[in-house]
């Protein structure tokens with residue numbers, strides 16, 4: 001008889017429920033024999049990566065027998081220059097997800113706590129529980145707040161106690177799209193004790209928020225030694241499949257994280273592609289423009305339909321379509337459209353829809369009109 005391996009696992013791991021990814025496009029293609037899938041479930045860039053990034057990744061494939069540069073090489077310096085910080089403040093990650101994991105590994109453990117808000121990015125809970133630490137979950141803003149279901153920074157500050165080592169804040173937040181101003185975040189940073197690390201997750205920074213008060217927290221690193229900022233190449237840079245992100249922190253914090261990461265945690269093609277993507281401003285501008293146009297189009301339709309959506313930060317719209325999100329998700333599948341139901345995030349009434357290209361948005365709207373029996377606007 002085999003032994004009960006689950007009983008042998010660390011307590012934190014035994015209690016984990018794994019991350020639920022969006023439905024993969026290839027799976028839908030197989031199940032329904034569909035050719036043209038509109039994949040709007042994972043907040044990827046619908047334009048794809050910068051052509052220069054693809055060329056750069058291909059170029060290094062011929063040298064795949066060699067290990068990548070362990071410290072990240074020139075790319076790390078490029079990131080440091082991009083933010084006007086020293087390279088010693090930069091930690092590269094296999095996606096920004098890895099930075100969150102490295103923080104948990106370095107600073108959390110049994111009898112240590114991490115604060116995050118109820119409807120925030122799922123990986124905060126996974127990293128905390130995986131480290132065997134105590135989730136200090138703050139209640140969200142109420143439904144009638146200007147930033148509904150978003151992170152309530154006062155409630156989060158109230159969760160901080162002597163056991164707290166990390167606070168996770170996404171700006172904008174996934175899946176609620178809500179965001180914080182510079183004044184709100186700096187007041188929070190000033191209020192929490194200096195021995196609590198405050199992680200500001202800026203995975204959607206490059207899509208950003210259309211408001212002049214939306215801040216770039218990386219500019220405050222010198223002012224707040226306990227601030228950690230994370231960025232991703234998976235969203236606006238269109239490199240989700242290559243897994244690149246980074247953290248910016250006090251050199252001592254960065255050094256601790258660099259101690260625990262794998263020596264070659266970011267692959268050579270990923271490093272090459274990310275370097276080219278960071279330099280390609282034109283592709284970024286185009287990606288932002290497509291996102292803004294798609295956002296305005298979809299919001300107009302939801303307004304016409306009288307459906308409630310949350311504030312739009314980043315490249316997704318979280319909308320309540322009048323039936324449970326799960327039902328919308330399932331009804332759209334046979335039509336070749338994938339969106340993200342949010343029951344997993346505790347928002348059963350909502351679906352999260354990534355803003356696509358103009359053609360994808362039109363297909364989405366036409367499919368929604370059909371499954372919800374709503375008027376398709378003219379021309380669709």
Ligand SMILES: *Cc1c(COP(=O)(O)O)cnc(C)c1O
Nearest residue numbers: 095096097121174203232234245
């Ligand atoms: C997508 C996402 C990330 C993770 O991105 P990777 O760089 O692909 O690991 C981190 N935080 C938030 C809020 C996200 O939505």
